[in-house]
Amino acid sequence: MNLFADIRALVVESLTALADEGALPRGLETQGVAVEPPRDAGHGDMATNAAMVLAKPAGMPPRAIADLLAKKLIDDGRVLSAEVAGPGFLNLRLAPSVWQGLVGAVLADGTDYGRSAMGKGVKVNVEYVSANPTGPLHVGHTRGAVFGDALASLLAFAGYDVTREYYINDGGAQVDVLARSVYMRYQEAHDLSVDWPEGSYPGDYLIPVGEALKDKVGDAYLEEPESVWLAPVREFATDAMMDLIRSDLAALGVKMDVFYSEKSLYGTGRIEAALEALKERGLIYRGTLEPPKGKTPEDWEPREQVLFRSTAHGDDVDRPVMKSDGAWTYFAPDIAYHYDKISRGFDALIDVFGADHGGYVKRMKAAVSALSDGRVPVDIKLCQLVRLFKNGEPFKMSKRAGNFVTLRDVVEQVGPDVTRFVMLTRKNDAPLDFDFDKVLEQSRENPVFYVQYANARIMSVIRKAEEAGIDASAAPDLSLLTHEAEMKVAKQLAEWPRLVEIAARTNEPHRVAFYLNELAGDFHALWNRGNDDASLRFVQDDVRASQAKLALARAVSVVISAGLAILGVKPAQEMR
Numbered sequence: 001m002n003l004f005a006d007i008r009a010l011v012v013e014s015l016t017a018l019a020d021e022g023a024l025p026r027g028l029e030t031q032g033v034a035v036e037p038p039r040d041a042g043h044g045d046m047a048t049n050a051a052m053v054l055a056k057p058a059g060m061p062p063r064a065i066a067d068l069l070a071k072k073l074i075d076d077g078r079v080l081s082a083e084v085a086g087p088g089f090l091n092l093r094l095a096p097s098v099w100q101g102l103v104g105a106v107l108a109d110g111t112d113y114g115r116s117a118m119g120k121g122v123k124v125n126v127e128y129v130s131a132n133p134t135g136p137l138h139v140g141h142t143r144g145a146v147f148g149d150a151l152a153s154l155l156a157f158a159g160y161d162v163t164r165e166y167y168i169n170d171g172g173a174q175v176d177v178l179a180r181s182v183y184m185r186y187q188e189a190h191d192l193s194v195d196w197p198e199g200s201y202p203g204d205y206l207i208p209v210g211e212a213l214k215d216k217v218g219d220a221y222l223e224e225p226e227s228v229w230l231a232p233v234r235e236f237a238t239d240a241m242m243d244l245i246r247s248d249l250a251a252l253g254v255k256m257d258v259f260y261s262e263k264s265l266y267g268t269g270r271i272e273a274a275l276e277a278l279k280e281r282g283l284i285y286r287g288t289l290e291p292p293k294g295k296t297p298e299d300w301e302p303r304e305q306v307l308f309r310s311t312a313h314g315d316d317v318d319r320p321v322m323k324s325d326g327a328w329t330y331f332a333p334d335i336a337y338h339y340d341k342i343s344r345g346f347d348a349l350i351d352v353f354g355a356d357h358g359g360y361v362k363r364m365k366a367a368v369s370a371l372s373d374g375r376v377p378v379d380i381k382l383c384q385l386v387r388l389f390k391n392g393e394p395f396k397m398s399k400r401a402g403n404f405v406t407l408r409d410v411v412e413q414v415g416p417d418v419t420r421f422v423m424l425t426r427k428n429d430a431p432l433d434f435d436f437d438k439v440l441e442q443s444r445e446n447p448v449f450y451v452q453y454a455n456a457r458i459m460s461v462i463r464k465a466e467e468a469g470i471d472a473s474a475a476p477d478l479s480l481l482t483h484e485a486e487m488k489v490a491k492q493l494a495e496w497p498r499l500v501e502i503a504a505r506t507n508e509p510h511r512v513a514f515y516l517n518e519l520a521g522d523f524h525a526l527w528n529r530g531n532d533d534a535s536l537r538f539v540q541d542d543v544r545a546s547q548a549k550l551a552l553a554r555a556v557s558v559v560i561s562a563g564l565a566i567l568g569v570k571p572a573q574e575m576r
Contacts, residue, residue: 127167
């Protein structure tokens with residue numbers, strides 16, 4: 001059930017009826033007609049812009065259309081009043097029975113309440129995390145992992161066919177550095193002394209990898225030149241790091257559908273095929289780029305290169321795909337990778353990048369646009385930095401990683417549920433402060449606690465009711481829910497299906513966390529009013545009244561549970 005969609009359908013039906021009666025022209029386009037909450041809740045329950053949207057095509061003043069529509073709408077038993085405001089907005093108040101019935105609909109649908117068919121099975125690839133396989137995931141990866149995973153769940157809830165994907169960056173020079181670092185740990189496992197060169201990976205996490213390599217090959221590589229051991233050690237080290245990364249993701253509750261290797265693009269003709277597809281479109285040429293103003297990017301050379309005409313698809317400058325020495329640029333395999341996604345039949349792509357990849361957005365969008373002839377959209381979401389604090393001070397070091405805080409450090413400190421929720425309390429492109437002390441605080445200012453406490457309170461009062469011999473799951477008489485504070489909670493529940501579609505349409509899962517905080521606030525306010533007004537308490541002497549109030553509480557729990565499931569968080573049954 002989506003009450004806002006139902007009332008919009010009523011508005012459209014009423015407009016059609018007015019056209020049939022000759023009061024409005026026939027064939028008016030109603031796509032722009034919306035039904036939303038009014039800016040000021042005092043103006044009503046819902047507002048529609050129908051008269052404003054249709055005034056010009058109908059050749060009528062908007063207030064005249066609004067007056068006609070108002071008279072038609074109040075013929076429906078769900079609409080208590082319809083008042084014209086301003087230049088032609090129409091504010092609606094709905095009958096109490098609508099909100100009472102909504103509570104029953106929530107309980108009937110369970111955690112499927114709010115699930116949408118909006119996506120129509122469109123195939124979406126969400127690529128996130130995609131960290132270099134050179135060490136454990138750090139706190140920046142944590143934010144991208146949580147954001148991408150919650151976004152994938154949100155889209156699935158909204159009716160999209162979602163694939164979660166991790167791009168393994170195992171084709172660059174960094175994996176050679178990893179292999180040499182593991183080899184040094186392998187030497188140490190044989191009690192040899194080593195000197196760590198600048199740029200290597202000296203973190204303790206490679207100690208067990210070096211020992212595992214020793215267990216596998218013994219001393220076979222100790223006297224051999226790098227040309228002998230580099231390739232097998234690189235493969236061994238990459239596999240070990242990916243096992244570590246999968247374990248880190250599992251600790252956070254993240255499970256990927258696909259792990260795609262960058263290395264699989266090299267020597268297989270896939271890069272060449274992607275660039276040939278661009279060449280056939282007249283988008284690959286040899287040329288020399290103008291020197292950039294300001295900071296010189298890594299892929300600029302003051303000589304002729306093979307270039308992608310990305311300016312033809314919205315980029316600021318054309319981009320090199322092959323260096324003058326014949327080596328691929330970093331961009332070339334990324335083009336091939338996205339060409340592969342398009343070839344796999346995805347209708348839309350979403351890439352979740354770190355904030356340091358902002359300069360990559362336009363070129364990647366240009367490549368996808370060119371490769372798909374504009375058919376496949378790509379939305380690139382940038383996750384800003386996470387600033388960690390503990391005991392009022394910045395928290396920066398991890399012995400395990402050497403120079404950064406790992407995902408495991410965060411999860412072990414506060415748990416996966418708190419980690420995930422907090423990472424979604426800010427929009428992805430806004431910096432996030434993560435204070436280890438505050439996120440565990442039991443206070444109104446801590447949104448994790450505030451939402452979980454609401455669900456725990458509901459579970460507690462249900463247990464209390466059952467101890468008193470009240471069947472909390474019995475079919476309730478919802479007409480007994482009449483107080484304005486109870487209606488406010490029901491009205492907030494009505495927002496959930498609409499919120500899901502807005503969040504999915506904008507690819508913004510943080511909206512779910514914000515909504516849950518608002519719903520929890522309305523529930524806590526109702527609970528607290530029961531301290532002064534005994535008639536608002538959930539357990540009454542009158543069993544029928546108790547069951548109606550408990551039904552409202554259960555409906556809140558249903559929506560909290562559904563929302564938390566999208567965020568990948570388990571609802572609390574009790575607070576300790």
